[in-house]
Amino acid sequence: MTDHRPVETWLTDMDGVLVHEEDAIPGAAEFITALEQSGRSFLVLTNNSIFTPRDLRARLLMSGIDVPERAIWTSALATAQFLAEQRPGGSAYVVGEAGLTTAMHDVGYVMTDRDPDYVVLGETRTYSFEAITRAIRLIEKGARFIATNPDPSGPSPAGTLPATGSVAALISTATGRQPYYIGKPNPLMMRSALNRLDAHSETTIMVGDRMDTDIISGLEAGLRTVLVLTGSTSREQVEHFPYRPSRIVDSVADLVQFVADEDRQPEQG
Structure with a gap:
């Protein structure tokens, strides 16, 4: 440079x-x-929106890398911050794991499947057909569609895993609605x-x-x-x-x- x-x-x-x-x-x-x-x-x-900063700090520490919790910024945190600024104190139906649900709770959001302001899709190792179907129906009823990131796949010790982008594409195909990606x-x-x-x-x-x-x-x-x-x-x-x-x-x-x-x-x- x-x-x-x-x-x-x-x-x-x-x-x-x-x-x-x-x-x-x-x-x-x-x-x-x-x-x-x-x-x-x-x-x-x-x-990655699966883990909280505390979880990620522990995982990195096991690899010999000492990163303070305060120095970790995830797509889940960025998504929660964005929604808190857009619609403070709102509600969301969340498909994701602790990293995302914790971030959403921390900004004062209510998790619900009854007329939520948003459907928020994150990464999880256990996507369920029931949760995806619920997300599709809520979006059809008017919930705004947010996804933490567009990554179509992710690595694992056993091989490639479908990630947020792939599931978002499935929901988009079913609803005709594209998500706003934060990450x-x-x-x-x-x-x-x-x-x-x-x-x-x-x-x-x-x-x-x-x-x-x-x-x-x-x-x-x-x-x-x-x-x-x-x-x-x-x-x-x-x-x-x-x-x-x-x-x-x-x-x-x-x-x-x-x-x-x-x-x-x-x-x-």
Whole structure:
């Protein structure tokens, strides 16, 4: 990067940047430690709405990465914040797990299947036909359709799992109604993270492993972006996109020294 503006805030994706499933990516623990020691504000972002920040902190800690609970920002939290601003004290029929239901309760929402303001679809490992049918009927009756993220699938030790985007497509096909997605690649996810930290886009860097979610949403939110090659997008695939990250590195291990040295800027890459 040739941009010499200071870096005061870091946002980083989790899966593919810090961890693969339960395994830490080399350099990830050192990267988080460097961020903590630098005194700079940072958030770890994830489209996963299954877990609460406390759950995710515990999972990361088991992988050897010590991320404070306050530094974890999920699509569930971003969704709850968005709905609280749009319709304070509203009601929702929620299809999801503890990460989403806890976030919705925390902003004062009522969970109900009787004439809710919204149907909110999140990720779960146990999608039920009954819950999906109920969501379809409530949307047909006028409930507004919100989904935490558009990811069509997710990884598991046993293989690919259907995720929020796939189930949202099923509901959309049945109702003719498209959801409003809150998580990446919607730049709203980035802006909500910036607001949480009282940070500015001009002095923030987003680190991600996917061009079509992390990098595009960071770009559209006005952030500088760093693509790591430890996840979904390879260096060769970058050329297929009509936009580029500010920098490409092999992994977050390549950013540790830069974070530790407040006077340095990354070389062009």
